Every structure is written in C-alpha cells, then in structure tokens.
Amino acid sequence: xxxxxxxxxxxxxxxxxxxxxxxxxxxxxxxxxxxxxxxxxxxxxxxxxxxxxxxxxxxxxxxxxxxxxxxxxxxxxxxxxxxxxxxxxxxxxxxxxxxxxxxxxxxxxxxxxxxxxxxxxxxxxxxxxxxxxxxxxxxxxxxxxxxxxxxxxxxxxxxxxxxxxxxxxxxxxxxxxxxxxxxxxxxxxxxxxxxxxxxxxxxxxxxxxxxxxxxxxxxxxxxxxxxxxxxxxxxxxxxxxxxxxxxxxxxxxxxxxxxxxxxxxxxxxxxxxxxxxxxxxxxxxxxxxxxxxxxxxxxxxxxxxxxxxxxxxxxxxxxxxxxxxxxxxxxxxxxxxxxxxxxxxxxxxxxxxxxxxxxxxxxxxxxxxxxxxxxxxxxxxxxxxxxxxxxxxxxxxxxxxxxxxxxxxxxxxxxxxxxxxxxxxxxxxxxxxxxxx
Amino acid sequence: xxxxxxxxxxxxxxxxxxxxxxxxxxxxxxxxxxxxxxxxxxxxxxxxxxxxxxxxxxxxxxxxxxxxxxxxxxxxxxxxxxxxxxxxxxxxxxxxxxxxxxxxxxxxxxxxxxxxxxxxxxxxxxxxxxxxxxxxxxxxxxxxxxxxxxxxxxxxxxxxxxxxxxxxxxxxxxxxxxxxxxxxxxxxxxxxxxxxxxxxxxxxxxxxxxxxxxxxxxxxxxxxxxxxxxxxxxxxxxxxxxxxxxxxxxxxxxxxxxxxxxxxxxxxxxxxxxxxxxxxxxxxxxxxxxxxxxxxxxxxxxxxxxx
Numbered sequence: 001x002x003x004x005x006x007x008x009x010x011x012x013x014x015x016x017x018x019x020x021x022x023x024x025x026x027x028x029x030x031x032x033x034x035x036x037x038x039x040x041x042x043x044x045x046x047x048x049x050x051x052x053x054x055x056x057x058x059x060x061x062x063x064x065x066x067x068x069x070x071x072x073x074x075x076x077x078x079x080x081x082x083x084x085x086x087x088x089x090x091x092x093x094x095x096x097x098x099x100x101x102x103x104x105x106x107x108x109x110x111x112x113x114x115x116x117x118x119x120x121x122x123x124x125x126x127x128x129x130x131x132x133x134x135x136x137x138x139x140x141x142x143x144x145x146x147x148x149x150x151x152x153x154x155x156x157x158x159x160x161x162x163x164x165x166x167x168x169x170x171x172x173x174x175x176x177x178x179x180x181x182x183x184x185x186x187x188x189x190x191x192x193x194x195x196x197x198x199x200x201x202x203x204x205x206x207x208x209x210x211x212x213x214x215x216x217x218x219x220x221x222x223x224x225x226x227x228x229x230x231x232x233x234x235x236x237x238x239x240x241x242x243x244x245x246x247x248x249x250x251x252x253x254x255x256x257x258x259x260x261x262x263x264x265x266x267x268x269x270x271x272x273x274x275x276x277x278x279x280x281x282x283x284x285x286x287x288x289x290x291x292x293x294x295x296x297x298x299x300x301x302x303x304x305x306x307x308x309x310x311x312x313x314x315x316x317x318x319x320x321x322x323x324x325x326x327x328x329x330x331x332x333x334x335x336x337x338x339x340x341x342x343x344x345x346x347x348x349x350x351x352x353x354x355x356x357x358x359x360x361x362x363x364x365x366x367x368x369x370x371x372x373x374x375x376x377x378x379x380x381x382x383x384x385x386x387x388x389x390x391x392x393x394x395x396x397x398x399x400x401x402x403x404x405x406x407x408x409x410x411x412x413x414x415x416x417x418x419x420x421x422x423x424x425x426x427x428x429x430x431x432x433x434x435x436x437x
Numbered sequence: 438x439x440x441x442x443x444x445x446x447x448x449x450x451x452x453x454x455x456x457x458x459x460x461x462x463x464x465x466x467x468x469x470x471x472x473x474x475x476x477x478x479x480x481x482x483x484x485x486x487x488x489x490x491x492x493x494x495x496x497x498x499x500x501x502x503x504x505x506x507x508x509x510x511x512x513x514x515x516x517x518x519x520x521x522x523x524x525x526x527x528x529x530x531x532x533x534x535x536x537x538x539x540x541x542x543x544x545x546x547x548x549x550x551x552x553x554x555x556x557x558x559x560x561x562x563x564x565x566x567x568x569x570x571x572x573x574x575x576x577x578x579x580x581x582x583x584x585x586x587x588x589x590x591x592x593x594x595x596x597x598x599x600x601x602x603x604x605x606x607x608x609x610x611x612x613x614x615x616x617x618x619x620x621x622x623x624x625x626x627x628x629x630x631x632x633x634x635x636x637x638x639x640x641x642x643x644x645x646x647x648x649x650x651x652x653x654x655x656x657x658x659x660x661x662x663x664x665x666x667x668x669x670x671x672x673x674x675x676x677x678x679x680x681x682x683x684x685x686x687x688x689x690x691x692x693x694x695x696x697x698x699x700x701x702x703x704x705x706x707x708x709x710x711x712x713x714x715x716x717x718x719x720x721x722x723x724x725x726x727x728x729x730x731x732x733x734x735x736x737x738x739x740x741x742x743x744x
Contacts, residue, residue, distance in 0.1 A: 234715070245716045
C-alpha cells in the first residue's frame with residue numbers, strides 16, 4: 001500500500017503545477033465576467049424597472065425532470081400558453097396592465113427538492129402565488145412552506161389531506177381522491193349493473209403519497225357497494241419487475257383490477273397482466289399514467305377497454321366549445337393534447353388571474369382573500385377549463401363542487417362514458433375488458 | 438415441478454404453483470440484473486471505483502436500441518452489433534479522458550473525486566437525454582413482446598427467457614475472456630494488485646480504459662434484452678442501478694461469478710417475497726440484506742478479502 005501511494009504521488013505531482021496555472025487563469029476570467037455582469041445589472045435594473053408596469057410573479061412547481069418529467073413539461077407548456085394569452089391581452093387590467101411572469105421550480109418529483117424549490121421561488125424569485133406540485137407527495141410538504149410564508153398556493157394533487165390541515169393559503173379547485181375514487185367506483189358499478197356483476201377486486205397502488213391515499217379510498221367505496229376487496233397492494237414506484245404482484249393477484253381471480261400508477265409502472269403492470277394471464281372482467285385505473293397518450297402507444301391493444309377516473313378529458317370539449325378551441329390551439333403548438341393534470345394547472349392559473357383582477361394587488365393577504373371569495377358559475381370562464389356547476393372554495397380551501405369523470409379507452413382515444421351528463425352519446429361502453437375473453 | 442405436470446397439480450398444490458411462478462419470474466429478470474451488476478463489478482474490480490453512471494449507460498444503450506428500431510427498423514436483438522462497439526468506445530473515452538486525468542492528479546488510490554465524477558456524468562447524460570428525447574416513455578412493439586410459453590403450468594415470458602439465455606451466454610463469454618485472453622488476464626491481474634501488475638509490465642491505465650469500455654458495452658446487451666419488454670425513459674437506469682448495488686455487495690465486490698449468482702438470488706427474493714408478502718416488502722428485504730452483508734460479511738458471498 002505504501003508502495004502504491006508513492007507511485008501515485010510521483011505520477012500525481014508533475015502535472016499539478018500546470019493545471020493550477022490554468023485553473024488560476026480560468027478563475028480570474030470567471031471572476032471578471034461575474035463582476036462585469038453585476039455592474040451591468042446595477043446600471044440597467046432601475047432603468048428596466050421604470051419602464052415596466054408592476055409585474056405579477058407566479059411560481060410553478062412541476063416535475064420537469066425525473067421519471068414524471070413527461071407530465072411536468074406539459075404543465076409548463078399549458079401555463080406558458082395561458083400566461084402569454086393574458087399578457088398579450090393587456091395583462092391584469094385592475095393592476096394597470098401588469099404582466100404575468102412565470103417562474104418554474106423543478107421538483108424532480110421528490111418531496112425534499114419540491115420544498116427547497118418552493119422556498120427558492122418565494123424568497124429569491126418573490127413569487128406572489130404558487131401552483132404545484134403534481135405529485136401529492138411533493139405538494140403536501142411544499143404547500144406547508146407556502147402556508148408558512150403566507151403565499152397563496154393552488155394545489156395540483158389529489159390527496160385529500162393537503163387541504164385538511166387548517167391552512168389558510170392552500171386551495172384546490174379540482175376534485176380530491178375521495179371524489180375521484182367515488183366517481184370511478186360509481187361508474188364501474190353503474191356499468192356492471194348494465195352488464196355483469198362485479199363481486200371481488202384487487203387494487204395495485206404505487207407506494208408514494210397519491211397511491212397510498214387513493215387505493216384505500218377506492219377500497220372503502222367498493223366495499224360500500226358490496227364488492228369484496230382482497231387487498232390493496234402498495235408496490236414500489238418505478239419498479240423494474242412486478243411479476244410476483246401479478247401472480248399473487250391471479251390466484252384470487254378477481255373480477256376487477258384497479259391500478260393506481262404513474263406511466264412507467266402503468267405500462268409494466270398492463271404488459272405483465274397480459275403475460276401472466278391475469279384477466280379481470282374490468283381493468284380500471286385511478287388516473288395518473290394510464291391517462292397519458294404514451295400509455296396508449298405503449299400498451300397498444302392491451303389498453304382497449306380500460307376504465308379510468310379523470311378530472312378532465314379532451315372530450316369535454318364536445319359539450320363546451322371554447323375548451324375544444326383552447327385544446328386545439330395547444331395541440332397545434334405543442335403537438336399533444338392537454339391532459340388531466342395540465343388542464344388542472346391551467347385552471348389553477350386562471351383562478352389566480354381571476355382573483356388578481358378582483359384584488360387589484362399582489363399583496364398576499366388580499367390575493368388570498370380574493371381567491372377564497374372565488375365564485376364562478378359561467379362555463380365560458382377560463383377557470384372552467386375543468387368544468388363544474390360552480391367553482392368556489394369551502395373553509396378548508398377545497399372546491400366542494402368539483403367532480404370527476406370516467407373515461408374508457410376505445411380505439412386510439414379516451415372516450416367519456418360516465419357520468420351520464422358528460423358521457424359522449426356515441427361512445428358505447430366496452431364490457432368486459434377485451435383481454436379477459 | 439416436471440414437464441407436463443400441468444393444471445391438475447397446479448390445482449392440487451396452488452401454493453406450490455404460485456411459489457414456482459414467483460421463482461421463475463424472479464430468475465427471468467434476475468439474469469438481466471446480473472448483467473448490469475457485472476458491468477458495475479468489472480469497473481469496481483479493476484478501477485476500484487463505484488460507477489454511479491452505470492444505470493445511465495444502460496439508459497443510453499436503451500435509447501440507442503430504441504432509435505435503431507424506430508428509425509432503422511433494426512430488431513433489438515440485432516442492435517448489440519452496433520451498440521456494443523459504440524458503448525465500448527464511449528466507456529473507453531470516458532475513462533481515458535475524464536477518469537484517468539483525475540487519477541493522475543489525485544494522491545488517493547480510490548479518489549472520491551472519481552466517484553463524484555461518475556455521479557456528475559450520470560446527471561449530465563440523464564438531463565441530456567431529457568433535452569434530446571423529452572420525458573416520453575418509449576416502447577417497442579414486437580411480435581414476441583407479449584409472447585409466453587408454459588412449462589408444467591408455469592408461464593414463461595419469451596422475451597424474458599431470451600434475456601436470461603443471452604445474459605448466461607454473455608457471462609460465459611466474459612468468463613472465457615477473463616481466463617483465456619491476455620487482456621482479460623491483465624484486467625484481473627490489475628484488479629488483484631495494481632502495483633505488481635504494473636511491475637509485470639501491464640499498462641494499468643490502458644487496462645482501466647478497456648475495463649470501462651467493456652463494462653459500458655455490456656449495457657448494450659442488457660439494453661437489447663430489456664427494450665422488447667420494458668420501457669425506455671431518461672430516468673430508466675435508476676430502477677436497475679440500486680438493485681445492481683445490492684447484487685454487487687451480495688455477490689462480492691469485484692467478483693464476477695458473485696455478480697451472476699447475486700443477480701439470480703435478488704431476482705428470486707423479489708419474486709418469492711413479492712408473491713407471499715408484497716413487492717414493497719421484497720425491497721425492504723433486499724436493502725436489509727445489503728446492510729446486513731456489509732456488516733457481517735463485507736466480502737459478500739464469493740468475494741475475496743483484499744489486503
């Protein structure tokens with residue numbers, strides 16, 4: 001060992017001088033550049049500020065990289081388009097045409113990064129309001145940061161308890177897991193009454209915040225309808241292989257399998273169900289990955305007949321024309337339609353815009369009160385991207401009138417099949433799941 | 438369970454059937470785990486560096502395989518012809534132009550900076566992939582993707598079975614390479630004792646370059662195995678890298694047969710614990726094993742204690 005040490009020593013020392021020299025040069029150059037930039041900022045910043053009207057900074061927390069980056073990038077696109085629209089139409093009128101500037105924080109889908117990014121957006125970027133964070137596991141701790149700094153936070157994430165902590169600055173316009181779970185189960189039960197009965201079920205749920213919350217909710221609702229739920233399995237998120245979980249479920253021959261998964265796992269489970277011949281009468285999903293266009297591509301014919309709970313589907317545009325126009329514009333610009341989560345981000349953004357118009361200020365308290373006083377019933381209001389009878393917030397910050405929908409994969413698209421008032425008249429439900437035959 | 442002992446036995450002993458199905462499922466993916474762990478171990482065994490970029494190299498291999506299929510119509514099983522030499526060259530260059538200068542500069546035998554460098558490389562490549570290919574989940578649809586066959590009532594996925602065989606053949610090939618060729622022996626000699634190897638006239642830095650290249654090229658084969666039944670995504674390496682760490686520690690750091698055995702064991706533990714308890718519990722068992730082995734038998738099952 002001593003010998004080896006000496007060897008590396010000799011080897012290591014010779015080039016070190018030269019490297020140091022070079023490094024010193026680089027450091028000097030970098031230091032010079034940085035000081036120059038600082039100087040420029042000091043000279044121009046006041047000039048720029050004088051020309052600009054007041055600016056509204058909205059912070060967006062999204063998983064822009066990491067396994068869920070696919071979702072995050074759509075969210076960013078949706079809000080980029082929405083903010084440009086507001087700015088091009090003259091900004092926030094009650095604030096003298098103040099422009100909106102979006103600042104993005106990349107959570108990577110991880111709670112601790114989401115928390116530090118939230119801190120950064122509030123303290124460094126001086127965000128006046130925040131939207132985030134797609135994964136409930138991230139939104140839960142990150143929204144607590146917003147509450148601590150008393151900055152309004154529009155939640156994206158369905159876990160109920162995000163709005164059940166007595167917070168004053170945390171709001172959610174869309175449905176939570178309870179509403180969504182109930183809608184999925186109601187939809188399945190309603191269909192089963194038309195076709196064949198469902199007696200038993202198995203639920204696969206990923207093991208982060210969302211999966212843990214939604215799986216147990218679905219179990220309760222199913223049991224209320226007399227369906228025996230063998231178990232809810234919380235499998236590890238982003239698994240390399242799930243053969244064993246599928247094999248175990250197969251032994252129970254359930255008529256219903258519900259999966260609550262993000263995209264990678266959704267593909268793996270769907271394919272491994274086919275391989276291991278787990279063939280339920282109904283294959284359903286709580287949302288998440290099963291609702292991504294890439295799921296249809298990846299799962300191919302195995303996706304046909306899947307039922308899934310969603311907050312939103314492009315087919316809503318069939319009954320609300322402006323939503324179709326907006327989605328078409330989005331599609332023309334970014335190549336993919338809006339998805340449930342990007343539509344929800346869009347909605348949250350419009351709730352903030354609406355509140356800004358009423359408050360006329362970015363003062364956190366006034367803005368918070370304006371959001372709390374939201375009361376929108378006009379279906380053509382942009383905050384109705386996810387349409388309900390009424391958009392308002394109860395004392396917990398949840399929109400009590402939010403509803404969910406059930407879609408079914410039919411051919412290359414998701415068709416709305418439940419509840420009846422949004423169901424597409426020409427979308428005939430597929431029953432049973434074709435792979436079960 | 439023997440061939441032909443089909444449904445009747447499965448009905449009589451449903452427990453046995455489930456157990457076997459879990460074991461077989463575990464073995465099938467275990468081969469791929471082993472291959473990735475082998476890649477990690479080749480670098481650890483010679484360069485004595487934990488390569489955090491191993492999972493990312495797998496991701497690079499999977500994207501190459503995917504694009505060869507999507508753009509050139511090349512069947513994933515033929516892609517190693519292209520990906521293996523390319524990845525070898527890439528690994529060789531990474532070692533030669535990134536890791537070697539650090540080795541030359543640092544005094545320590547196993548410099549921390551190299552470990553951080555591999556981590557940096559992993560993040561760089563992952564973000565580059567995100568930039569180039571977005572965060573789409575790409576999948577390859579082949580006739581065999583979902584095909585299965587039965588052995589005595591046990592379902593065997595065809596692409597996974599091919600993967601196990603391919604991993605076995607690759608492992609055997611590596612064994613021959615390490616025992617029969619000069620460069621293979623030189624790699625082992627350097628792994629055993631770098632200074633003595635150098636005294637014997639072995640160019641240790643060239644050995645490092647080749648080891649790194651070899652390790653990277655194995656990811657081309659692992660990619661060819663995985664792409665037909667898994668998905669391709671910039672973060673896909675993470676799912677496999679953590680398991681590869683467990684395998685390396687279980688089998689013995691630097692031990693090639695250890696990696697092969699460890700891969701299969703980890704696969705079977707996942708399969709069996711997953712069937713009887715839960716997939717999540719299987720992960721707890723694996724990482725518990727990881728910590729336990731480090732405490733009780735740091736050399737792993739087949740590792741040799743180093744001076």
